[in-house]
Amino acid sequence: MSRLLPFFGFVLLAALLGFGIWWNSSHDPTAVPSPLINKPAPSFALPKLDVPSQMVSKESMLGKPYLVNVFASWCFACGEEHPVLMAESKTLGIPVIGYDYKDDAADAKAWLAQHGNPYDVVIADPSGHTAIDFGVYGAPETFLIDGKGVIRYKRIGPLTPDVIAQQLKPAIAALQKEAP
Amino acid sequence: MLQHAIFPRSAVSSCRTGTTWIAALATLMLALLIVSSTASAQAIDPLPFRDHAEELRFQHLTSELRCLVCQDENLADSNADFARDLRHKVFELMQEGQSDAQIKQYLVDRYSDFVLYDPPVNAHTWLLWFGPLLILIAGGLVVGYTIRKRSQAGTPSAPTDNGEDW
Numbered sequence: 001m002s003r004l005l006p007f008f009g010f011v012l013l014a015a016l017l018g019f020g021i022w023w024n025s026s027h028d029p030t031a032v033p034s035p036l037i038n039k040p041a042p043s044f045a046l047p048k049l050d051v052p053s054q055m056v057s058k059e060s061m062l063g064k065p066y067l068v069n070v071f072a073s074w075c076f077a078c079g080e081e082h083p084v085l086m087a088e089s090k091t092l093g094i095p096v097i098g099y100d101y102k103d104d105a106a107d108a109k110a111w112l113a114q115h116g117n118p119y120d121v122v123i124a125d126p127s128g129h130t131a132i133d134f135g136v137y138g139a140p141e142t143f144l145i146d147g148k149g150v151i152r153y154k155r156i157g158p159l160t161p162d163v164i165a166q167q168l169k170p171a172i173a174a175l176q177k178e179a180p
Numbered sequence: 181m182l183q184h185a186i187f188p189r190s191a192v193s194s195c196r197t198g199t200t201w202i203a204a205l206a207t208l209m210l211a212l213l214i215v216s217s218t219a220s221a222q223a224i225d226p227l228p229f230r231d232h233a234e235e236l237r238f239q240h241l242t243s244e245l246r247c248l249v250c251q252d253e254n255l256a257d258s259n260a261d262f263a264r265d266l267r268h269k270v271f272e273l274m275q276e277g278q279s280d281a282q283i284k285q286y287l288v289d290r291y292s293d294f295v296l297y298d299p300p301v302n303a304h305t306w307l308l309w310f311g312p313l314l315i316l317i318a319g320g321l322v323v324g325y326t327i328r329k330r331s332q333a334g335t336p337s338a339p340t341d342n343g344e345d346w
């Protein structure tokens with residue numbers, strides 16, 4: 001029996017290693033959990049990308065749920081996410097706001113003209129100051145905000161068809177059920 | 181940074197000139213290392229501090245905060261664009277007269293405890309803080325149990341050299 005102890009020790013270590021590999025492949029180790037979930041979204045007022053004189057604010061969006069998708073023309077992963085949004089944004093049933101993060105307005109317009117515009121409205125935050133209030137630390141990130149202005153769901157990294165089907169759409173459905 | 185350097189093919193293929201190349205490359209790398217280590221983020225990104233004490237406070241505070249883009253770096257040392265934004269925010273909050281604790285809380289409210297290099301003891305981190313102690317206690321119990329069992333069985337606790345007792 002005691003001769004088998006080193007073997008059991010090895011099996012335990014191997015199991016620990018396997019667990020670590022599994023954990024890191026099923027979880028994004030760089031994703032920071034947002035403390036803002038189920039908290040009121042920060043108040044914001046940002047100009048529209050195409051009409052900078054018009055502002056979109058938290059107050060103007062109150063009343064119905066909406067999605068805020070943080071993107072930028074310089075962001076590589078946003079290019080991966082973009083076709084998914086092009087295909088799915090109209091099927092979500094809620095307004096989708098594009099949040100142009102730390103970007104040059106001309107670059108962003110050219111990027112949207114080239115790849116298509118899946119957004120109902122695009123707002124611009126060239127300095128990234130408001131994004132700090134949202135806890136944004138990169139792009140893409142996506143926030144689901146309910147009609148009372150509370151953040152209900154956040155996705156760090158690109159939206160994929162799987163994430164939309166398994167996480168985002170159920171979250172939207174739950175919102176629409178509680179406030180028809 | 182150095183991993184992106186492109187090495188000339190001849191450094192690999194030519195044996196005769198190989199040592200000269202390696203020496204030249206080593207010198208170049210050393211020079212790059214010295215340049216990169218002395219060029220701190222602050223030198224690139226000067227902020228209008230009132231006095232040296234305020235600058236020291238800023239340095240201390242940002243060294244305790246994590247850059248979320250490059251998670252093994254603190255805010256003070258990171259050259260990431262995002263880290264610069266957060267440094268500016270910290271500076272702005274300092275100018276508003278907020279205390280270090282208030283500034284940390286501001287960032288924790290938005291970026292969770294993860295932004296702190298020194299995590300607080302709470303329900304999420306107790307395993308992090310006390311896990312090593314638990315493992316030490318478990319190990320001590322196993323050792324204690326083994327010694328007890330051996331002394332009860334009358335066998336010497338010192339290892340015998342019959343080749344089996346490993």
